[in-house]
Amino acid sequence: MLKELLLKNRSYRRFYQSETISKETLLDFINLARFAPSAKNSQPLKYYISNSETTNSKIFSTLSWAGYLTDWDGPIEGEQPSAYIVVLLDKNITENNFCDHGFAIQTILLAAVEKGFGGCTIAAFNKTKLSKIINTPENMQELLVIALGKPKETVNIYEISDNESIKYWRDENKIHKVPKRKLIDIVINKN
Ligand SMILES: Cc1cc2nc3c(=O)[nH]c(=O)nc-3n(C[C@H](O)[C@H](O)[C@H](O)COP(=O)(O)O)c2cc1C
Numbered sequence: 602m603l604k605e606l607l608l609k610n611r612s613y614r615r616f617y618q619s620e621t622i623s624k625e626t627l628l629d630f631i632n633l634a635r636f637a638p639s640a641k642n643s644q645p646l647k648y649y650i651s652n653s654e655t656t657n658s659k660i661f662s663t664l665s666w667a668g669y670l671t672d673w674d675g676p677i678e679g680e681q682p683s684a685y686i687v688v689l690l691d692k693n694i695t696e697n698n699f700c701d702h703g704f705a706i707q708t709i710l711l712a713a714v715e716k717g718f719g720g721c722t723i724a725a726f727n728k729t730k731l732s733k734i735i736n737t738p739e740n741m742q743e744l745l746v747i748a749l750g751k752p753k754e755t756v757n758i759y760e761i762s763d764n765e766s767i768k769y770w771r772d773e774n775k776i777h778k779v780p781k782r783k784l785i786d787i788v789i790n791k792n
Contacts, residue, residue: 606711606714606715607711608758609714609719610707610710610711610714610719611719611756611758611777611779612720612721612722612756612779613719613720613721613750613752613753613754613756614666614667614675614676614721614748614754614777615676615680615752615753615754616676616680616681616682616683616719616750616751616752616753617680617683617750617751617752617753618678618679618680618681618682618683618750619679619683620683620750620751621652621683621684622652622683622684622718622749622750623652624650624652626716627650627652627684627686627749628650629712630686630708630709630712630713631648631650631686631709633708633709633712634646634648634704634705634706634708634709634712636708637701637704637705637707637708638701638704639701639704640697640698640699640700640701641695643694643695644694644701645690645691645692645694645695645698645701646688646689646690646691646698646701646702646705646744647688647689647690647691647741648686648687648688648689649685649686649687649689649735649737650684650685650686650687651684651685651686651687651735652683652684652685656685656734656735657681657682657683657684657685658681659734660685660687660731660734660735660746661681661682662730663726663727663730663731663734663746664723664725664726664746664748665723665725665726666721666723666725667769668725669768669769669770670769670770670771673771680753681750682720682721682748682749682750683749683750683751684748684749684750685746685747685748685749686709686746686747686749687731687735687743687745687746687747688702688705688706688743688744688745688746688747689737689741689742689743689744690702690741690742690744691740691741692740692741692742693740698744702744702745706722706745706747709747710722710747713749717751718749718750718751718752719749719750719751719752720747720748720749720750721747721748722745722746722747723745723746723747723748724745724746726743726746728743731743731746754775754776754777755776755777756776756777756778756779757776757777757778757779758778758779758780758781759778759779759780759781760780760781760782760783761780761781761782761783762783762786763782763786765780766780767780767782768780
């Protein structure tokens, strides 16, 4: 069951934009992220949520999508995310968030997948522009953006050898293909 959820939890970048996600649902996802581990248990993460068309389109304008797909500018109108969660670090709590945000984001993404949604973690965003849009408090710093929605694309993973490309790509039917390294190639003391 966990494996099924993990396999389904791909990075989705095309959505049914009209399929909205309620504020309550977004809060439910974040509530689950509270149970994630936290270095020194300092719990320094804060969140900004958006599910309105106006704020969504402003946040969208700050994001960069799928760097390896050089002939694709990101999702078109109608296929854009219907919600966002911006993950922030509260520097009043700590300046060092270790990898707390990774645990929290995976929790949120898995929760979204379980509810029939999907998302994409985005590190490539215009920080200055995003700060202005969400009015980031002085003591906080944006770490990553989670784009969420009802996925409108198929994403397939396949295994690669160490000498093959790790770049994801799309086939002629717009199926998004994601290479994953083999188990045998990532455990260093397998013998
Ligand atoms: C920390 C992090 C930052 C990422 N930043 C971006 C990004 O800026 N834009 C984007 O389109 N995808 C981004 N991704 C998604 C990755 O490209 C994706 O996880 C990878 O291609 C593997 O695909 P999968 O998630 O379906 O396994 C990011 C993922 C992670 C973990």
